[in-house]
Amino acid sequence: MTKMERQKENILIIGAGLCGSLLALRLGQRGYNVNVYEMRPDLRKVDISAGRSINLAFSDRGNKGMKLVGIEEKVKQLCIPMHGRMIHDVHGNTFQSNYSGRDHEYINSISRGGLNALLLDEAEKHENVSIYFNKKCKSVNFQKTTALFKDYHTKDEFVEDADVIIATDGAGSALRKSYYLGKKFLFSFSQNYLTHGYKELTILPKENGDYKIHKNALHIWPRGSFMLIALPNLDGSFTVTLFLSYDEGEYNFNNLTNEECVLEFFQKEFPDALAVMPNLLDDFFTNPTAPLGTIKCSPWHYKGNTLLMGDAAHAIVPFYGQGMNASFEDVVEFDAILDKHEGDWETVLSEYEKTRKKDTDAIADLAIDNFHEMKDHVANPIFQEKRKIEMVLEKEFPDDYSSKYSLVTFNEHMGYREAMLKGRAQDKAILNMLSDGVISPADDLKDILEKVKSETVAILEDDTIAGLH
Amino acid sequence: MTKMERQKENILIIGAGLCGSLLALRLGQRGYNVNVYEMRPDLRKVDISAGRSINLAFSDRGNKGMKLVGIEEKVKQLCIPMHGRMIHDVHGNTFQSNYSGRDHEYINSISRGGLNALLLDEAEKHENVSIYFNKKCKSVNFQKTTALFKDYHTKDEFVEDADVIIATDGAGSALRKSYYLGKKFLFSFSQNYLTHGYKELTILPKENGDYKIHKNALHIWPRGSFMLIALPNLDGSFTVTLFLSYDEGEYNFNNLTNEECVLEFFQKEFPDALAVMPNLLDDFFTNPTAPLGTIKCSPWHYKGNTLLMGDAAHAIVPFYGQGMNASFEDVVEFDAILDKHEGDWETVLSEYEKTRKKDTDAIADLAIDNFHEMKDHVANPIFQEKRKIEMVLEKEFPDDYSSKYSLVTFNEHMGYREAMLKGRAQDKAILNMLSDGVISPADDLKDILEKVKSETVAILEDDTIAGLH
Numbered sequence: 024m025t026k027m028e029r030q031k032e033n034i035l036i037i038g039a040g041l042c043g044s045l046l047a048l049r050l051g052q053r054g055y056n057v058n059v060y061e062m063r064p065d066l067r068k069v070d071i072s073a074g075r076s077i078n079l080a081f082s083d084r085g086n087k088g089m090k091l092v093g094i095e096e097k098v099k100q101l102c103i104p105m106h107g108r109m110i111h112d113v114h115g116n117t118f119q120s121n122y123s124g125r126d127h128e129y130i131n132s133i134s135r136g137g138l139n140a141l142l143l144d145e146a147e148k149h150e151n152v153s154i155y156f157n158k159k160c161k162s163v164n165f166q167k168t169t170a171l172f173k174d175y176h177t178k179d180e181f182v183e184d185a186d187v188i189i190a191t192d193g194a195g196s197a198l199r200k201s202y203y204l205g206k207k208f209l210f211s212f213s214q215n216y217l218t219h220g221y222k223e224l225t226i227l228p229k230e231n232g233d234y235k236i237h238k239n240a241l242h243i244w245p246r247g248s249f250m251l252i253a254l255p256n257l258d259g260s261f262t263v264t265l266f267l268s269y270d271e272g273e274y275n276f277n278n279l280t281n282e283e284c285v286l287e288f289f290q291k292e293f294p295d296a297l298a299v300m301p302n303l304l305d306d307f308f309t310n311p312t313a314p315l316g317t318i319k320c321s322p323w324h325y326k327g328n329t330l331l332m333g334d335a336a337h338a339i340v341p342f343y344g345q346g347m348n349a350s351f352e353d354v355v356e357f358d359a360i361l362d363k364h365e366g367d368w369e370t371v372l373s374e375y376e377k378t379r380k381k382d383t384d385a386i387a388d389l390a391i392d393n394f395h396e397m398k399d400h401v402a403n404p405i406f407q408e409k410r411k412i413e414m415v416l417e418k419e420f421p422d423d424y425s426s427k428y429s430l431v432t433f434n435e436h437m438g439y440r441e442a443m444l445k446g447r448a449q450d451k452a453i454l455n456m457l458s459d460g461v462i463s464p465a466d467d468l469k470d471i472l473e474k475v476k477s478e479t480v481a482i483l484e485d486d487t488i489a490g491l492h
Numbered sequence: 493m494t495k496m497e498r499q500k501e502n503i504l505i506i507g508a509g510l511c512g513s514l515l516a517l518r519l520g521q522r523g524y525n526v527n528v529y530e531m532r533p534d535l536r537k538v539d540i541s542a543g544r545s546i547n548l549a550f551s552d553r554g555n556k557g558m559k560l561v562g563i564e565e566k567v568k569q570l571c572i573p574m575h576g577r578m579i580h581d582v583h584g585n586t587f588q589s590n591y592s593g594r595d596h597e598y599i600n601s602i603s604r605g606g607l608n609a610l611l612l613d614e615a616e617k618h619e620n621v622s623i624y625f626n627k628k629c630k631s632v633n634f635q636k637t638t639a640l641f642k643d644y645h646t647k648d649e650f651v652e653d654a655d656v657i658i659a660t661d662g663a664g665s666a667l668r669k670s671y672y673l674g675k676k677f678l679f680s681f682s683q684n685y686l687t688h689g690y691k692e693l694t695i696l697p698k699e700n701g702d703y704k705i706h707k708n709a710l711h712i713w714p715r716g717s718f719m720l721i722a723l724p725n726l727d728g729s730f731t732v733t734l735f736l737s738y739d740e741g742e743y744n745f746n747n748l749t750n751e752e753c754v755l756e757f758f759q760k761e762f763p764d765a766l767a768v769m770p771n772l773l774d775d776f777f778t779n780p781t782a783p784l785g786t787i788k789c790s791p792w793h794y795k796g797n798t799l800l801m802g803d804a805a806h807a808i809v810p811f812y813g814q815g816m817n818a819s820f821e822d823v824v825e826f827d828a829i830l831d832k833h834e835g836d837w838e839t840v841l842s843e844y845e846k847t848r849k850k851d852t853d854a855i856a857d858l859a860i861d862n863f864h865e866m867k868d869h870v871a872n873p874i875f876q877e878k879r880k881i882e883m884v885l886e887k888e889f890p891d892d893y894s895s896k897y898s899l900v901t902f903n904e905h906m907g908y909r910e911a912m913l914k915g916r917a918q919d920k921a922i923l924n925m926l927s928d929g930v931i932s933p934a935d936d937l938k939d940i941l942e943k944v945k946s947e948t949v950a951i952l953e954d955d956t957i958a959g960l961h
Contacts, residue, residue: 209685209738209783209785210683210685211682211683211684211685211785212681212682212683212684213680213681213682213683213684214679214680214681214682215680215682216678216679216680269678314678316678319682395959405957447958450958451954451955451957451958451960454957454958454959455954455957455958458957485920485924486920488874488920488923488924488927489916489919489920489923489924490864490875490923491920
């Protein structure tokens, strides 16, 4: 396909969030004629954050997307490295649990708005890319490849057509809704909510602008059935998130209805956090409580006409810090499929789903695993022992061992599904060998490594023979 | 609660299929004032079968429901015992694989229409039970406990209210749709389709009314990626079902569009079946091709007002022969909860979901496992070897061993979830020990039994330590 042929092709992207703006930038670079419609105002001109996911975890898979479009160095300026989890107990004692035994492996806290603005700026540098704001997609006619929009300013409705429509319009996707309601094909779909919701709070900077708690860590206050976390922002503040059941346990979102209750809850469970959050009550009663859901569906595409990408295809819970990273990796994978099949949209869209969906299904499941691990297991002795052994193995044998967390987060050339299968088998191997006394932290490290490796292989083989996976 | 108090309570049941009519009968026996609304005509007066699930597998869990209402003996008259699977290879050779090593354990083929008619007759014997036909539920106001119906004869719409509404209106449930669209609470929901659909065909009786193939078996023609099955009917015929991909493989529903193709396909894959199906082409092009889907959702109930039951709450694929049995078991479980909490509907409905949902989730997953086992594994040497060992174990140690199939089908006092966990662990133990040469069919049987038991326990423990389940 020549550049001139590509320029004749009109791609309509619904949604200019993180995924949509990276996709627009990449397709702009490839020479397509790209039009992007976004329901919200331009976040570079209007503050549209509303107490929901102000910052995000950015790591190696997301960075593949930045490398693809050549803005890795610019993004680095927005990043605050977090080398590990800083765990806070009920007495305010802390200890750090690194994400990896390899020093160069860490994750970053990044501002959603800052990164989105950069991607929009970069995309708009291409004259073949146009971005329109305040235009909400109401439905998509996937058989005709047209989309119906409403302009929030003029209140007018209008229809746009294109050669291909790609919906990156998030968990509430209009295209996905049109697939579901259209009943033109068998559409498998699931939305599953956790029993917990979340609410964002803040730790403001010191008067001199310094951070009130350690800057370079993801702070966690794990409490078994609920938890608090905090990620740093460039301005010296932390965005704090409370994950709590809606209706179970002594304290829950449904019964934390007055200031006294909320203070009592924080005083009892998070006294050291409360000490740096004089603004707690304001935040608590101003910011919304939002649900935590997982969305899966199939097919993602209709013939060569339309495609779901990012959260629109696979919204996940935030506990692996992979939501944005998975969406950026979508764009990288899509770009690789374009390299192979450009010019044949039906093959591009179906091959993309075929190669990609197994991995986004896996990260969805891993993120739910990590919900339980973060709120519960990080404070559980045998899981802590496993974690310590894995840190030492990664440090001593950096080329020979990666924990499940490292496989998922730092081994960006291994797909999520392979990382999940291998990582879960490793976890099972170590936990059982610890429990059975087959290995102990005092053993020779090389010996532990060999036992973990062979037991992991045995576990995977047993599952294969039993017809699992 | 006294009988007089119960008689003041109005229960509205949506749907007079198998689950709804059993529920109406049981609540009628308990003394409630029961009104049932069914969208279809009365199947005792009009033939409404349309080439879809004419007969069904009826087994021990379903029979618990029949015992509960005292009609076990009447139902037995409708049953044709099937002692095992009669497997047909491509050359027309057959061999029987029994469902259990215990002679008294078998499943039955039963007419959906015949059983439904019996349940309706029995329910209507109670003057406090009324059943209305041709009245389709369009939506439910679960906050007000009212339902909107359309009368198919008069075309009028009308609203009914009740103290409690129970929807047994199948996979396309109007109440479930109202939960989903109502957005009054977080509703987890999934619909997942297999890549395969199904079509019903028939083997007619001989001219003298005899069965053309062995009467007392479930016949299977497993072919790896597709299969044909046949269940006997009381009139000497068999209802045959073809399970086939919509669009994959050399032959599929999308490309079997002319008589030549269909004949070629059956001649090549099912020659012995074709020989007894002179009416194949008529059936094939008259009967619909229907999808195979699994539906799960939560919550099933809204406060003490409304409840989903049967397929409306948990539609499953047919490969374990448990769809109807699970729905009948729903009624038995619901009745047991009523015994404990009668008078407090909110507690009844929430306790019912809490105790029941884990089991219906499990049978949904087991049914998908069995899809793969039936079309593929039954023709796979190591699975056949496992099956043979299990048959001998069940025969020799009838009180000490039950295969996964037996646990699910014949151990009606063990919940589906426990049966799934134990059954899967046993399968994994036997397949791996066979593969590793730890056991062999020639070994001492008592020795095999002990090894299988201890390995099963070890597998379950390993999973527990790893935080699985």
